[in-house]
Amino acid sequence: MFSLSISRTLKALAACALLVLAAQAPAQSVFRLTAIPDESPTELARKAAPLVKYLEQKLGTKVEFTPVTDYAAAVEALAHKQVDLAWFGGFTYVQASQRSGGKAVPLVQREEDEKFRSVFITTDTTIRSLADLKGRNVSFGSQSSTSGHLMPRSFLLAAGIDPDRDFRRVAYSGAHDATVAAVASGKVDAGALNISVWDKLVADKKVDTTKVRIFYTTPPYYDYNWTVHADMPAAQRDKLTKAFLDLSRATPEGREILELQRATRFVPTRAENYKGIEAAARSAGLLK
Structure with missing residues (x-):
């Protein structure tokens, strides 16, 4: 009886030890x-x-x-x-x-x-080049976007166009698909976004290319x-x-x-x- 009692006690202690270890073990990373x-x-x-x-x-x-x-x-x-x-x-x-x-x-x-690229889009038939954006309302994506802001801005500056000086208004949509929506709805005259999102929206028929069109594609960049x-x-x-x-x-x-x-x-x-x-x-x- 005594040995049986010890055995039960040891088993109980072992079970408690396992519970303690489990509680102390780090959560799954x-x-x-x-x-x-x-x-x-x-x-x-x-x-x-x-x-x-x-x-x-x-x-x-x-x-x-x-x-x-x-x-x-x-x-x-x-x-x-x-x-x-x-x-x-x-x-x-x-x-x-x-x-x-x-x-x-x-x-x-x-x-x-x-060899990534950005595109500039518009619904305005009188806009055919970057120079035609002067005096217009133009949308970029996020201010921190490479393909939706930085590189489009960089190529504009290289063409002698300063968005902050030459555009009537600079807007930031926050995302590439939102830029397309802003252009399509007429909220802005033109917008810049990455070519990959544009191609996907066109393939999914989420943009009417009879109205919204690309008028400038940038040189490639990483x-x-x-x-x-x-x-x-x-x-x-x-x-x-x-x-x-x-x-x-x-x-x-x-x-x-x-x-x-x-x-x-x-x-x-x-x-x-x-x-x-x-x-x-x-x-x-x-x-x-």
Whole structure:
């Protein structure tokens, strides 16, 4: 009886010890990713869903998409390590690098981002060139957008047109699709946005091209990338890079993700690719 009692006591103590250990064990780590809100929240969530599922399989951990309210919030989230991975435009990457003290590391970009472009659109038949925008109401996207503001502004300045001096009014729609809506509705005379969103809206028949048309396409430049903080362990960084590089249109999963990301494939990138963006931002007075 005595030995049986001891056995029961030991089992009870062991059970208690397991409960204590379980309580003290750290919660399951969550890998968080975010993206600049250059499109509507519903579209961003739709694009992220299959990528989240894929990365969970490749990283072996729970992955969550964390939406942010604006471009600045995405920059701050990565700089302060509130997220592990961020989808940036070239300019927001430069801002994140500055805010983090040079600790923002771009891993991969779409093949399309090596020669990205912006387009200027209008419904006004008298607007045929950038010079015709003088005295007009013109919309950009977010002030921190590479393809919706910085690079369009940079090419305007190169053409001798200062938006703040030469336009009647400069508007900021906040997102590329919102810029198209503003132009289509007549709220502004013209607008600038990234060519990828324009092509997608046209393909989905969400814009009437008999009324809204492109009148200027910019020269190419480097743009979007997936960026991590330099404090991420090298092994995890390598695993994450490989996951993106392994995406292929030859598989149903890869095709879905790449189509939603509007990518042919992902390729490695590096900080040096965005020196031109940084120079344009400083020249335009958007980066100190």
